[in-house]
Amino acid sequence: MSIKPATATAGAPSAADPSGFAAVHGEADRQLADVPPDPVMEAYKLNVYYGDFHAVHDVNLTFGKNEITALIGPSGCGKSTVLRCLNRMNDLVTGARVEGEVNYHGQNIYAKNVDPIAVRTHIGMVFQKPNPFPKSIYDNIAYGPRVTGMKVDDMDELVEQALRGAALWDEVKDKLKQSAYGLSGGQQQRLCIARTIATRPDVILMDEPCSALDPIATSRVEDLMLELRSDYTIIIVTHNMQQAARVSDRTAFFTARPDETTGNRTGLLVEFDQTRNIFSNPHDKRTEDYISGRFG
Amino acid sequence: MSSISTGAGPSSGTGLPGVPSLGRQRRPVESVIKAVLFCAALLSVLVTFGIIAALIKPVLDFFAEVPFGDFFATEGTYAVLPLVAGTAMTTVIALLVAVPLGLGAAMYLSEYASRRARKFLKPTVELLAGVPSVVYGFFALTFVTPTLLQDLLNLEVGFTNSLAAGLVLGVMIVPTVASLSEDALSAVPQALRQGSLAMGANRMQTTLRVVLPAALSGVAAAVVLGMSRAVGETMIVALAAGAQKNLSWDPREGMQTMTGFMATTAGGENPVGSTSYNTLFAVGMLLFVITFVINMISIALVRRFRQVY
Amino acid sequence: MSVAATTAREVTTSSVATGKSRDRSVGSLAFLGALWFSLFFGVMVLVVLILDTAITGAPRFDGALITDYSSRVRPESTGFRAGILGSLWLMLFTALFAVPLGIAAALYLEEFSDGNRWWNRFIELNLQNLAAVPAIVYGLLAVAVMAFMGFQRTGIVLGGAIALALLILPVIIITTREAVRAVPQEIRQGSLALGATVWQTTWRQTLPSAVPGIATGTILGLSRAIGEAAPLIIVGLATGVRFDPEGLLSEITALPMQIFSLTSQSQEDFQTAASAAIVVLLVMILGLNALAIFIRNKFQRSW
Numbered sequence: 001m002s003i004k005p006a007t008a009t010a011g012a013p014s015a016a017d018p019s020g021f022a023a024v025h026g027e028a029d030r031q032l033a034d035v036p037p038d039p040v041m042e043a044y045k046l047n048v049y050y051g052d053f054h055a056v057h058d059v060n061l062t063f064g065k066n067e068i069t070a071l072i073g074p075s076g077c078g079k080s081t082v083l084r085c086l087n088r089m090n091d092l093v094t095g096a097r098v099e100g101e102v103n104y105h106g107q108n109i110y111a112k113n114v115d116p117i118a119v120r121t122h123i124g125m126v127f128q129k130p131n132p133f134p135k136s137i138y139d140n141i142a143y144g145p146r147v148t149g150m151k152v153d154d155m156d157e158l159v160e161q162a163l164r165g166a167a168l169w170d171e172v173k174d175k176l177k178q179s180a181y182g183l184s185g186g187q188q189q190r191l192c193i194a195r196t197i198a199t200r201p202d203v204i205l206m207d208e209p210c211s212a213l214d215p216i217a218t219s220r221v222e223d224l225m226l227e228l229r230s231d232y233t234i235i236i237v238t239h240n241m242q243q244a245a246r247v248s249d250r251t252a253f254f255t256a257r258p259d260e261t262t263g264n265r266t267g268l269l270v271e272f273d274q275t276r277n278i279f280s281n282p283h284d285k286r287t288e289d290y291i292s293g294r295f296g
Numbered sequence: 297m298s299s300i301s302t303g304a305g306p307s308s309g310t311g312l313p314g315v316p317s318l319g320r321q322r323r324p325v326e327s328v329i330k331a332v333l334f335c336a337a338l339l340s341v342l343v344t345f346g347i348i349a350a351l352i353k354p355v356l357d358f359f360a361e362v363p364f365g366d367f368f369a370t371e372g373t374y375a376v377l378p379l380v381a382g383t384a385m386t387t388v389i390a391l392l393v394a395v396p397l398g399l400g401a402a403m404y405l406s407e408y409a410s411r412r413a414r415k416f417l418k419p420t421v422e423l424l425a426g427v428p429s430v431v432y433g434f435f436a437l438t439f440v441t442p443t444l445l446q447d448l449l450n451l452e453v454g455f456t457n458s459l460a461a462g463l464v465l466g467v468m469i470v471p472t473v474a475s476l477s478e479d480a481l482s483a484v485p486q487a488l489r490q491g492s493l494a495m496g497a498n499r500m501q502t503t504l505r506v507v508l509p510a511a512l513s514g515v516a517a518a519v520v521l522g523m524s525r526a527v528g529e530t531m532i533v534a535l536a537a538g539a540q541k542n543l544s545w546d547p548r549e550g551m552q553t554m555t556g557f558m559a560t561t562a563g564g565e566n567p568v569g570s571t572s573y574n575t576l577f578a579v580g581m582l583l584f585v586i587t588f589v590i591n592m593i594s595i596a597l598v599r600r601f602r603q604v605y
Numbered sequence: 606m607s608v609a610a611t612t613a614r615e616v617t618t619s620s621v622a623t624g625k626s627r628d629r630s631v632g633s634l635a636f637l638g639a640l641w642f643s644l645f646f647g648v649m650v651l652v653v654l655i656l657d658t659a660i661t662g663a664p665r666f667d668g669a670l671i672t673d674y675s676s677r678v679r680p681e682s683t684g685f686r687a688g689i690l691g692s693l694w695l696m697l698f699t700a701l702f703a704v705p706l707g708i709a710a711a712l713y714l715e716e717f718s719d720g721n722r723w724w725n726r727f728i729e730l731n732l733q734n735l736a737a738v739p740a741i742v743y744g745l746l747a748v749a750v751m752a753f754m755g756f757q758r759t760g761i762v763l764g765g766a767i768a769l770a771l772l773i774l775p776v777i778i779i780t781t782r783e784a785v786r787a788v789p790q791e792i793r794q795g796s797l798a799l800g801a802t803v804w805q806t807t808w809r810q811t812l813p814s815a816v817p818g819i820a821t822g823t824i825l826g827l828s829r830a831i832g833e834a835a836p837l838i839i840v841g842l843a844t845g846v847r848f849d850p851e852g853l854l855s856e857i858t859a860l861p862m863q864i865f866s867l868t869s870q871s872q873e874d875f876q877t878a879a880s881a882a883i884v885v886l887l888v889m890i891l892g893l894n895a896l897a898i899f900i901r902n903k904f905q906r907s908w
Contacts, residue, residue: 089798094721107318115320121800122316131791134814144799147809192795199799202316326804330717336709337718340778341731343771347742350749400643408640417644424647426890427654428832430861431883434868438876439657467650500633521737528739530835531861535868555741555835562744562839576839580745584738591737595730 036064045100070244073254078267087123124201130188132180144199166194186217354577378541382551389462398473406481425471433535456550461537480514517597530555662880680874691857698766707777744839780822817904828893834861
């Protein structure tokens, strides 16, 4: 697949929905209009509640193998919540309730007999703020394989591979035994990515991985994502539309709909398409407004 | 790119790769550890019930021998009211010392001290809590009564008296009152202070008229907790408040307290199981109930304070 | 305190400084003086207490004080060997009983329990109350526990250690919970997202990071226990023990117990000896506190 990251055509006029697609099909159908050829994960009628608060409403998404999918939208639109559902990190939030399905290679990860810990070994996650462990660089990488009981013949080699995979090896190879806290923010984030790929996941979730980084560190992490795409399926939440345009193959645009009585904002999926379509020819007026900077 | 690719991602190819197994795994170690930790937490609950269970039998034995009226009486071998009066006397004196001092220290720490100064000053106040109560008792008996009260202030006090015991007890609970009050005062939102200062009030007025009232339930909780400490403290009163039951309103006289009585009885020659030994448990039960009620009031006050801010 | 709160405080302190002229009225200055007095009154008391005790006890700062057993016949050279050793033994077993139990309970409450469940709220309430239960009541509980285990004599290492362990258990649980809570949530999430279990995360990430805080709290709890006499009186520790402790079932005394018994003796030599013993006790407590401060400053990580 050779989708060139589309350039954002901010403010480009586009006749909203020229085909009248939305008028014919329901919104849910629209979301599935352009299905990735080789799906790894899909969310089906995903609803998330925190106590009485309905955080995410009926999301349907499909994530293609070796693609980068970006989830974008204004703050409070539930994109991070959706991401956290994909490896059951929401289980850790008290009062969180997930309805619907998240299928991973055809298995619903919310099925009763599924082990959330096993899910997380296959679907790794990188967080907004770099969160290395207060250990050496080496031990940060070796931690995942050790706790999951992975069979490792040569831990040194695995550490090197993971660090090379995250384009960090050359910078840290002489100080593997030093504390990870001595690294810069961008290096710490790449360490967290290395730590994740060391457990050999299938999918990597990234929750605004560059929001705490400076532009140079950001561009290095973005390059890294494009490299990792050939081996992993990547799903990224980002605030930064340019970032979504630069790195992602497909983009899902979310928005928040305030409840008329309570004012609580429920997140919902507006449009899911190839990134170039979202940015150059959005079907939905709300997407267009957001992309062109008129909203959010 | 990296050589990790070979093993890392799912093997590429047509169709689904070997579907990863997500089935629930048994983690016996995890379950055992969780159960052990839960038992440890449960034990802390059992301690409370353990206290009640430990007290109940001797107390029932005691009341089988001694009528209720003889226990809650002002006079007699088993009368507890003189002890309650002794406890009340020392506690009141202690609070008269500890509330102004503790609150003053708390107000300074919260409203006046810079962050750096507070770092040094707070441990200084808390030093007082680190001194063992037997040492305070010795101090009350050998310094406060003879040197301070008799020689310097020319008071006609007995060898043991509630005044010396209460004063030293008050010093001991200053850190309790100060520490919790300071937490309460610091929790008052800055906006309230700024509002007051913006209207031209000075720092004293702001502290006394805005911050203190706003933190009142938190400060009250601190005072109540200090009271609980004073009621339950043993060694100071056992040494300095007297070993005779004495229903009096004169702080210059010696008055035995509940805890003082317990220490004397336990240290005495009463055979285990005898009625005089069981008095220990009857008084202990009363002490537990009193402090329990006081603690609950304190906890409720803190809750109320937390809800406001 | 959160960073936001501290900055807010700094801001006010400086904005308040601009109103300084209005703080110069007589009333304000008197108020400030009163606050200073409250702050330093305790220190003054402490200085007087230490000086008075040290001066009274000075004649007895000799070797016999710590190497000899107590003596009724020779008050001028009575010693506290049995009390010092007894206190150290009590410390050891109190720590052995209370520390693992307290840490385990705290870890359950912080890392495994669901704070919204009623029983967890109940445990919480219970802990707050237990921390304020009078020490002497724990003596009564220890007597009952010993009776339950079938011991006739309770004035032994085991009885004293049970009483003190029960006494400091709430302190250890509370300080451990605070130390564990100070470990940032991001660390736990990072570990769990790699497929670690809750226990693996606790054991390999949270606990190591919380160790300095736990150690500090534990030592402060122990320093409270070492000076405590009331529960030991209830348990029935003797004061005139003239041999070294030999085991869990050995009869012992403790330093605060010996100080208590000597204080009520009228002979001046005994008062002198008690003063000297207080200095020893204070030095032991000071040592423990210094250790706690050292650990806190040396190993505490600020996140």
